[in-house]
Amino acid sequence: MSATKKFMYVNRKAPYGTIYAWEALEVVLIGAAFEQDVSLAFIDDGVYQLTKGQDTKGLEMKNFSPTYSALGDYEVNKIYVEKESLEERGLTLDDLQHLVWEDEDDDYAEKDSIRLVSRAELADVFADQDVMFNF
């Protein structure tokens, strides 16, 4: 068994209304300490998790959306967003947070974490994983 596995966290649900999105993010943050090869995918209503300008005051719930911008610091920088899921909801990349990470092998250049992929491309990414977490 190889020391490093490819971990894929699949986020499929809207950020509020259920607790799945928040508790999924908790797994990602804890899991980052285990130094695996981590990817995240946002599909279906999961794409709403990354929308910018979230305001949860009316819900009286914790707004955890700023935490996604910390993922780069945890070396979680492969974030796949499914193109079709965005389009089906009338969203574009401009509606999402701009998530970046610093590449220490490239003089700490700031690079985009989000990779916009088609459903078919994402299927190929999934096929390449060792572990799939579904939330």
Add this chain to the structure above:
Amino acid sequence: MKFTIQVNEGPYQHQATDSAYQFTKAALEKGHEIFRVFFYHDGVNNGTRLTTPPQDDRNVVNRWSELAAKHDLDLVICVAAAQRRGIVDEGEASRNGKDATNIAPGFRISGLGQLVEGAIQSERLVVFGD
């Protein structure tokens, strides 16, 4: 094969917990190894010994406890999810000033690292829930 099982839904509300139990039991009977069963989200509610279903129904919690005793299973409840939902063992009760405990025999409370470790150590992670 070595499995880690993740249960994401509570008992009685959702088929996921029954399916996870049946899968775990069948895998053990076939000679497979269950590295760990990890309870997350409302799945932590599988581990309260105060569960009291009508007598003509299955007792989901007791079934897990009995399976754990028979096969020396490691049943782990996520501490953060458990605290939100009121699943308490003696350690958590004393740390948080609670006057009771309700964790069922065979279960233990620990962190999400146990889930990630399970995924690393096992050949398959099987997730039950929507």
